[in-house]
Amino acid sequence: MLDKSKRVLIVGLGLLGGRYAIGLTKAGFAVDAINRSEGPIRYALDEGYIQRGATHDFEPLIREAGYVVFGLYPTTLLDWVEQYGHLFRPGCLITDVSGVKTGLVDKVQALLPEGVEFIGSHPMAGKEVSGVQNAHMVDFAPANFIVTPTERNTQAGVDFAWELAETLGFGHITTLTPAEHDHMIGYVSQLTHAIAVSLMCAEDNGSLAEYTGDSFRDLTRIARINDKMWAELFLWNKDHLIGQIDQFTATLNTLRQHLVEDDRDSLEAMFRLSTQRRAVFDKKQ
Amino acid sequence: MLDKSKRVLIVGLGLLGGRYAIGLTKAGFAVDAINRSEGPIRYALDEGYIQRGATHDFEPLIREAGYVVFGLYPTTLLDWVEQYGHLFRPGCLITDVSGVKTGLVDKVQALLPEGVEFIGSHPMAGKEVSGVQNAHMVDFAPANFIVTPTERNTQAGVDFAWELAETLGFGHITTLTPAEHDHMIGYVSQLTHAIAVSLMCAEDNGSLAEYTGDSFRDLTRIARINDKMWAELFLWNKDHLIGQIDQFTATLNTLRQHLVEDDRDSLEAMFRLSTQRRAVFDKKQ
Numbered sequence: 224m225l226d227k228s229k230r231v232l233i234v235g236l237g238l239l240g241g242r243y244a245i246g247l248t249k250a251g252f253a254v255d256a257i258n259r260s261e262g263p264i265r266y267a268l269d270e271g272y273i274q275r276g277a278t279h280d281f282e283p284l285i286r287e288a289g290y291v292v293f294g295l296y297p298t299t300l301l302d303w304v305e306q307y308g309h310l311f312r313p314g315c316l317i318t319d320v321s322g323v324k325t326g327l328v329d330k331v332q333a334l335l336p337e338g339v340e341f342i343g344s345h346p347m348a349g350k351e352v353s354g355v356q357n358a359h360m361v362d363f364a365p366a367n368f369i370v371t372p373t374e375r376n377t378q379a380g381v382d383f384a385w386e387l388a389e390t391l392g393f394g395h396i397t398t399l400t401p402a403e404h405d406h407m408i409g410y411v412s413q414l415t416h417a418i419a420v421s422l423m424c425a426e427d428n429g430s431l432a433e434y435t436g437d438s439f440r441d442l443t444r445i446a447r448i449n450d451k452m453w454a455e456l457f458l459w460n461k462d463h464l465i466g467q468i469d470q471f472t473a474t475l476n477t478l479r480q481h482l483v484e485d486d487r488d489s490l491e492a493m494f495r496l497s498t499q500r501r502a503v504f505d506k507k508q
Numbered sequence: 509m510l511d512k513s514k515r516v517l518i519v520g521l522g523l524l525g526g527r528y529a530i531g532l533t534k535a536g537f538a539v540d541a542i543n544r545s546e547g548p549i550r551y552a553l554d555e556g557y558i559q560r561g562a563t564h565d566f567e568p569l570i571r572e573a574g575y576v577v578f579g580l581y582p583t584t585l586l587d588w589v590e591q592y593g594h595l596f597r598p599g600c601l602i603t604d605v606s607g608v609k610t611g612l613v614d615k616v617q618a619l620l621p622e623g624v625e626f627i628g629s630h631p632m633a634g635k636e637v638s639g640v641q642n643a644h645m646v647d648f649a650p651a652n653f654i655v656t657p658t659e660r661n662t663q664a665g666v667d668f669a670w671e672l673a674e675t676l677g678f679g680h681i682t683t684l685t686p687a688e689h690d691h692m693i694g695y696v697s698q699l700t701h702a703i704a705v706s707l708m709c710a711e712d713n714g715s716l717a718e719y720t721g722d723s724f725r726d727l728t729r730i731a732r733i734n735d736k737m738w739a740e741l742f743l744w745n746k747d748h749l750i751g752q753i754d755q756f757t758a759t760l761n762t763l764r765q766h767l768v769e770d771d772r773d774s775l776e777a778m779f780r781l782s783t784q785r786r787a788v789f790d791k792k793q
Contacts, residue, residue: 347721366721367721369719395718410716411723412723415724415726415727416723417760417764418703418760419727421762422699422703425759427785428695428696429785429788431695433682434652435789436633436634436696439696441730442703442704443786444723446783446785447783448783449779450779450780453775454772454775454776454779457767458770458775461767465764468764472761474710475703475757476757477709478706478753482743487739487743490738490742490743491736495735497704497732498732500712501708501731503717505732
């Protein structure tokens with residue numbers, strides 16, 4: 224079990240960092256936070272999400288931390304670790320919330336001093352909103368939590384991430400390699416966002432809004448997207464994502480070819496395959 | 509206003525034909541139905557949806573009908589009108605529920621005898637279920653109803669379709685030409701179904717079901733699809749749909765190219781455009 228005598232430090236107090244602070248404070252931990260701007264720190268102090276917060280002169284918070292959670296975008300995370308990673312105390316256990324893992328987890332691990340362990344993890348609980356002021360609306364209970372250990376991780380490190388997820392109330396916790404994680408997330412999250420964005424950008428469709436039913440709204444709900452965060456995620460995972468876009472485009476082109484050739488049987492066969500595969504998802508919901 | 513002394517005839521007692529029968533009987537009309545198989549007729553008689561029903565020897569029902577609704581697929585509808593269209597009484601007003609209009613409305617109009625008016629219309633209220641036994645679950649209040657008149661239609665014909673929609677409780681009634689309708693429906697309905705089906709068919713993704721969050725489920729909900737009906741709709745509207753698939757694929761390919769070139773600015777610009785356009789849909793919801 225996690226040790227409540229250790230202080231928790233959240234670095235990056237956004238939507239997820241804020242939600243971790245809420246959950247861990249409620250669970251009885253002493254939580255501190257570091258953030259670039261003052262507003263979120265002030266908000267979290269006022270709401271009782273954290274005990275202490277800082278935008279600068281935060282070395283004491285780092286040195287006193289037993290558990291650390293990075294709530295930063297991957298590029299910012301790497302920069303931060305390069306600059307401040309040497310300040311962590313040996314024995315410190317660290318994780319993150321990043322939506323990509325390959326090229327991030329191994330680099331962070333290589334940058335940290337001996338005895339400081341970083342274990343990658345990904346709480347799959349994004350929302351269309353952002354910021355610590357919306358953190359209380361994030362529900363972890365139905366969400367997936369993925370732990371992505373490497374050869375450098377110890378059982379204690381894996382246990383830390385796993386128990387953190389349990390403490391925060393995640394409904395489904397699993398372990399994947401960073402590469403498996405990035406393949407999976409490319410397919411189930413980034414490809415779907417690429418499709419939704421393309422559907423909105425393909426045509427100036429505002430005049431069609433009055434006619435759209437549930438299907439169009441379902442497909443494009445996620446087209447309202449945080450531009451900075453998703454550009455970051457897409458580019459970090461571009462190798463997987465490009466391959467998956469190609470695979471999807473090839474399939475859509477097959478369907479198109481059935482139309483060109485008036486091939487009703489092949490069209491119906493695709494519809495049956497799709498229906499059969501989608502049914503599996505309803506069962507597992 | 510619709511004349512309640514005229515009998516209503518439903519030809520094709522499926523999900524929508526059944527729902528029309530329920531609504532019109534409730535509104536005080538005498539409703540009859542013709543269907544190829546016996547089961548739906550029996551069910552609708554038992555439930556009190558209709559007064560009379562027939563699978564054959566239905567000439568009297570046709571001759572007594574003042575208002576008619578075709579609840580058939582386009583190809584079946586055309587066949588039926590070729591075979592029985594001459595039996596309608598002059599003054600009879602007829603509409604349909606088909607999801608495609610070009611190449612259907614004009615042909616039906618040309619087949620019918622002098623004085624019998626066909627006005628195309630489309631209740632955009634499909635569901636994942638089918639059959640008259642599910643008809644009571646269809647909710648017309650939030651749905652669009654599109655009337656698609658041609659040069660052959662009279663004001664009386666347009667009024668009939670419009671008042672039928674009002675009687676059935678549709679929340680939003682508009683008029684489009686058959687071509688405008690098919691362009692619109694290709695984009696907001698058929699293209700989205702083509703994308704959802706392709707996403708499910710692109711990869712044997714059952715093993716990923718445990719990781720999928722709302723975005724993947726949203727995009728693929730409509731991938732459970734009635735194979736016969738959607739092959740019919742896709743092929744009838746293939747000219748619009750192929751063009752829209754091409755436009756969508758070109759846009760997705762642009763996004764892909766931004767990834768290949770690590771062009772963060774252009775990616776973010778697409779995300780902002782998509783966010784801005786999608787916001788219009790939320791306002792109009």
